[in-house]
Amino acid sequence: MSWRKEQRRAERGYHHGNLKEALLQAALGLIAEKGAAGFTFADAARMAGVSAAAPYRHFRDRDELLSSIAQRGFEQFEARLTAAWDDGRPDTVTAFERVGRAYLAFAREEPAFYNAMFESGLPVDANPALQAASERAFNIMRAAAERLAALAPPGTPRPPAMMMALHIWSMAHGVASLFSRGDAARRKLPMSPDELLEAEVLIYLRGLGFPTDRRPPAKSAEPPPVPPEASSGSGVPPGGPWGKPK
Amino acid sequence: MSWRKEQRRAERGYHHGNLKEALLQAALGLIAEKGAAGFTFADAARMAGVSAAAPYRHFRDRDELLSSIAQRGFEQFEARLTAAWDDGRPDTVTAFERVGRAYLAFAREEPAFYNAMFESGLPVDANPALQAASERAFNIMRAAAERLAALAPPGTPRPPAMMMALHIWSMAHGVASLFSRGDAARRKLPMSPDELLEAEVLIYLRGLGFPTDRRPPAKSAEPPPVPPEASSGSGVPPGGPWGKPK
DNA sequence: GGCTCATGTAAAGATCGTTCACATGAGCTG
């Protein structure tokens, strides 16, 4: 029992040297395994090889550790959304859908972060830095929606960009939360969460009057840098977005 | 300290008489206050005026109590969705939107149930009865989507009802989870969650080609029982669903 | 060498989930 801790200590000396970072990593792993609710402060300490009291030198309490993780999550989230948006290249609609897929990919690939960010029950306004990070991430979607709204087909009222951003966010979060998580709420779906979200967004955009009649994953020759947007009318495209997406 | 418990006991005798129900109610209140994660078995027992061990006579463990609450929640949820759907009266689209509003209303008015059902992290397949209740509730939305899909305007491919139901569910859950809960994740919104969801669903339905150009709350003279559905083409209606909804 | 202060430890109190032996009394049986 005890030799274990002694050995650990022998390996690294009395001072850990990088405990804060080690705790964050340990907590991340634990959350990924057992969810934000099941993660314990003591476990993180044990995993880092220090006593249960050591974490208190770096975090006021368990919630502050969680909040730190959520903040990091929002930062990575923002980075991924920014990359996916790629400033609207090659065309706004394509980039917009890529943002949606990036949202889902993040939820799937970083379940620990996503859990801490959206499902841990910690109040967003607990930490000002957390709130700021969250807002920065949302602003990516907001900016994308802004660009998209500016392209509204002539003759139709221009949809508020803020509303569009909130709609897309709610779709992505809904799909991620209900269908795209590890073990919970896994129902038998007729299609993958990605396909589900993609179809949902496409139908939504069509409802706003945007032309969305693109070929499947559009991996073929991309249209020239000058986007061919605001072109076709608002007629219903021949094929639906759901018709055997793969 | 002790006289308090003695008095409690004097009031109700050694046997509580209705402890199971009392525990469920107590837990419901605690979850509403502090979330499913913050609720403790011991607290529920204390609130019911019994010892910490008493609950084990009625629930195998804390998770089973939570699961019981979730199951009840799904049953009430199903009842409300059924009432809102009202078998598609007076017309399918109107009834469909009413279901969406009922979803949000449930999330808002029964945060404890909603929390236990969707945000407590308990596996859906933990309890067969729970899973069944959950599926019955979803089947309401599925049936509604089925009816709606059958009305797809001629000339357009008929959308899969299952997919529509999943889309609507994800929208409602996304809006409820992100914007419509008590203290968490409350951002400054340009419109109420209800309006947000209503607009979202309307745009989505329009994207599917359904005519959605109805007057505001449509409380005026309803069209005759024979719904005028599958009438207008898929042209974009003059007003958007977001234009000053109230 | 010696001081200081951030960092880590051990011990302790409080709460919680859970189990166990035991107490109580409601309802059936005769």
Next chain:
DNA sequence: CAGCTCATGTGAACGATCTTTACATGAGCC
């Protein structure tokens, strides 16, 4: 009505966790 039975509740106890407090260690600096 006496007595038995069994569901229901109690109190004590165990181990785990969160958190605080007093103390130990040693890295960096004079």
